[in-house]
Amino acid sequence: MSFIEFHDLTHCYNQGQENEHKAIGGVKLSIEKGSFTAILGRNGSGKSTLAKHINGLLLPTAGSCLVDGKDTRKAEELWQIRRQVGMVFQNPDNQLIAAVVEDDVAFGPENLGMEPEEIRLKVNAALRAVNMAKYRTFAPHLLSGGQKQRIAIAGALAMDTECLVLDEPTAMLDPQGREEVMRTVQKLHEERGITIVYITHFMEEASVADRIVVMDKGNVAADGTPREIFADVPGMKKRGLDVPLAAEVAWQLRHQGVKLPETILTEDELVEALEAYTCQSN
Amino acid sequence: MLSNITIGQYFPGNSILHRLDPRVKVLLLFFFLIEIFLFSNAVAYGIFSAVTFALMLLSGVPLRMLLRSLKPLWWIILFTFVIHLFSNPGTPIAQFLLFTVTWEGLRMGCFISLRLVLLILMSSLLTFTTSPLKLTDALESLLSPFRRFGLPAHELAMMMTIALRFIPTLIEETDKIMKAQQSRGADFTTGNVMKRLRNMVPILVPLFLSAFRRADELAMAMEARCYRGGVGRTQMKSLKTGAIDYLAIGGFILLTASLIGVKVLA
Numbered sequence: 001m002s003f004i005e006f007h008d009l010t011h012c013y014n015q016g017q018e019n020e021h022k023a024i025g026g027v028k029l030s031i032e033k034g035s036f037t038a039i040l041g042r043n044g045s046g047k048s049t050l051a052k053h054i055n056g057l058l059l060p061t062a063g064s065c066l067v068d069g070k071d072t073r074k075a076e077e078l079w080q081i082r083r084q085v086g087m088v089f090q091n092p093d094n095q096l097i098a099a100v101v102e103d104d105v106a107f108g109p110e111n112l113g114m115e116p117e118e119i120r121l122k123v124n125a126a127l128r129a130v131n132m133a134k135y136r137t138f139a140p141h142l143l144s145g146g147q148k149q150r151i152a153i154a155g156a157l158a159m160d161t162e163c164l165v166l167d168e169p170t171a172m173l174d175p176q177g178r179e180e181v182m183r184t185v186q187k188l189h190e191e192r193g194i195t196i197v198y199i200t201h202f203m204e205e206a207s208v209a210d211r212i213v214v215m216d217k218g219n220v221a222a223d224g225t226p227r228e229i230f231a232d233v234p235g236m237k238k239r240g241l242d243v244p245l246a247a248e249v250a251w252q253l254r255h256q257g258v259k260l261p262e263t264i265l266t267e268d269e270l271v272e273a274l275e276a277y278t279c280q281s282n
Numbered sequence: 283m284l285s286n287i288t289i290g291q292y293f294p295g296n297s298i299l300h301r302l303d304p305r306v307k308v309l310l311l312f313f314f315l316i317e318i319f320l321f322s323n324a325v326a327y328g329i330f331s332a333v334t335f336a337l338m339l340l341s342g343v344p345l346r347m348l349l350r351s352l353k354p355l356w357w358i359i360l361f362t363f364v365i366h367l368f369s370n371p372g373t374p375i376a377q378f379l380l381f382t383v384t385w386e387g388l389r390m391g392c393f394i395s396l397r398l399v400l401l402i403l404m405s406s407l408l409t410f411t412t413s414p415l416k417l418t419d420a421l422e423s424l425l426s427p428f429r430r431f432g433l434p435a436h437e438l439a440m441m442m443t444i445a446l447r448f449i450p451t452l453i454e455e456t457d458k459i460m461k462a463q464q465s466r467g468a469d470f471t472t473g474n475v476m477k478r479l480r481n482m483v484p485i486l487v488p489l490f491l492s493a494f495r496r497a498d499e500l501a502m503a504m505e506a507r508c509y510r511g512g513v514g515r516t517q518m519k520s521l522k523t524g525a526i527d528y529l530a531i532g533g534f535i536l537l538t539a540s541l542i543g544v545k546v547l548a
Binding site: 052055057079082083086087089091093094095096097098099100102103106107108109110111112113114115116119120123139140141152155156159 | 414415443444446447450451454495496499500502503504505506507508509510514515516517518519520
């Protein structure tokens, strides 16, 4: 059984009211433990709504969402699910609660009722894992956006989270902050085997995932490895999305009759393929 | 212009006063203030002044900073002094028109002013040596017995914490909105009071809107991190009462005993 399973998940906002809005309809999807899945989709495609179901912040209006075999609709399982699935949101300012960094990281474990000494250990370990230990006593408003997002990740780690759901964590950051967050997420995935569900608008970020799920109009439009997804340039454009620059150049060249493989994703691969091509044609 | 703000007047340090359990500090201050009103003979005032002065030195906070806390209340102190100077019957010293200055009035005026000065100094000693966060924790802990009468102690403390966290963020945001409106020609610096107040509206509307959105997102983030009110919640930095706290309590009991002694003898 997969770690996260959506069974015909449907969510309607304001159900039964005049302004009823169906954000996602009948999503069937399963995410394996220890995987790194990126979710892509244009604004309003339902990707954030989908993410909020994973730890029960939103409950399905039809269908179900199972996390580690537990149904998010069961109130008694909800707290265990939230402990296993940590969430990082888009706005770094609106998810830090305490006025001191270490107090904020301690917020989750405090809610779980752990002993003070244990919380201290977890907080220190979590801050080290995101490389923010020396900012322990800082006030959040003195940190950069990337640092705030890493604190938010530490907050989830301190609760021994097994899965991180990141909802466009880099959308409000500068390139340096984006890099910091991405590196932290990859490190946690590789070293600790934490399951990552990463929602993003940036194709370069999505290309490091094991798997990409493309959402469109409230349902899954495409699902596969980054190479498979980005090879389908027309399909991506149709869904309002871009592909990484190297993949697009390769696609355009292929159309002009240059014989290049369909799996090009990075600039290095493109350079290599072009070199091979020029050697061949000489 | 809105940057570099500090909340409260906490002066970081590591003096005995800084290290005391904030709960003990709050309680002792409370009782000390009561005693200042209970014991009103000259010797008692001498003792109170000496204790206050000693604590001021002990706190490691620059005396000038402490004395500056008297500044906003300077007029009230002077006013109280003058009222007492003229309103007490007794042996006259001098006469101004209808008012007579008496020895008793002078004495009372001095005492009452001194009383106010001591009250202010001692209270500011608490806020100078205790960070707002520790004060919040102390209040939560001290108010928790009243929970059974329906007082939401945890919720009040949580509100204080969130307010402390978001004051700098909202100030930054106000700054940003003001600049944005100024760049479109808004004017916040000229005109009479009414005009200036009206000009504040384009700042307040976006500020409130964003504050509500923040509140919404923050609530969701708190829920995602298993927050479900104060029940079953622990604290990483739980307050501990140690040796210096018992020493302080002992010192206070000694002070009270000697004050009672002085009163009985007098």
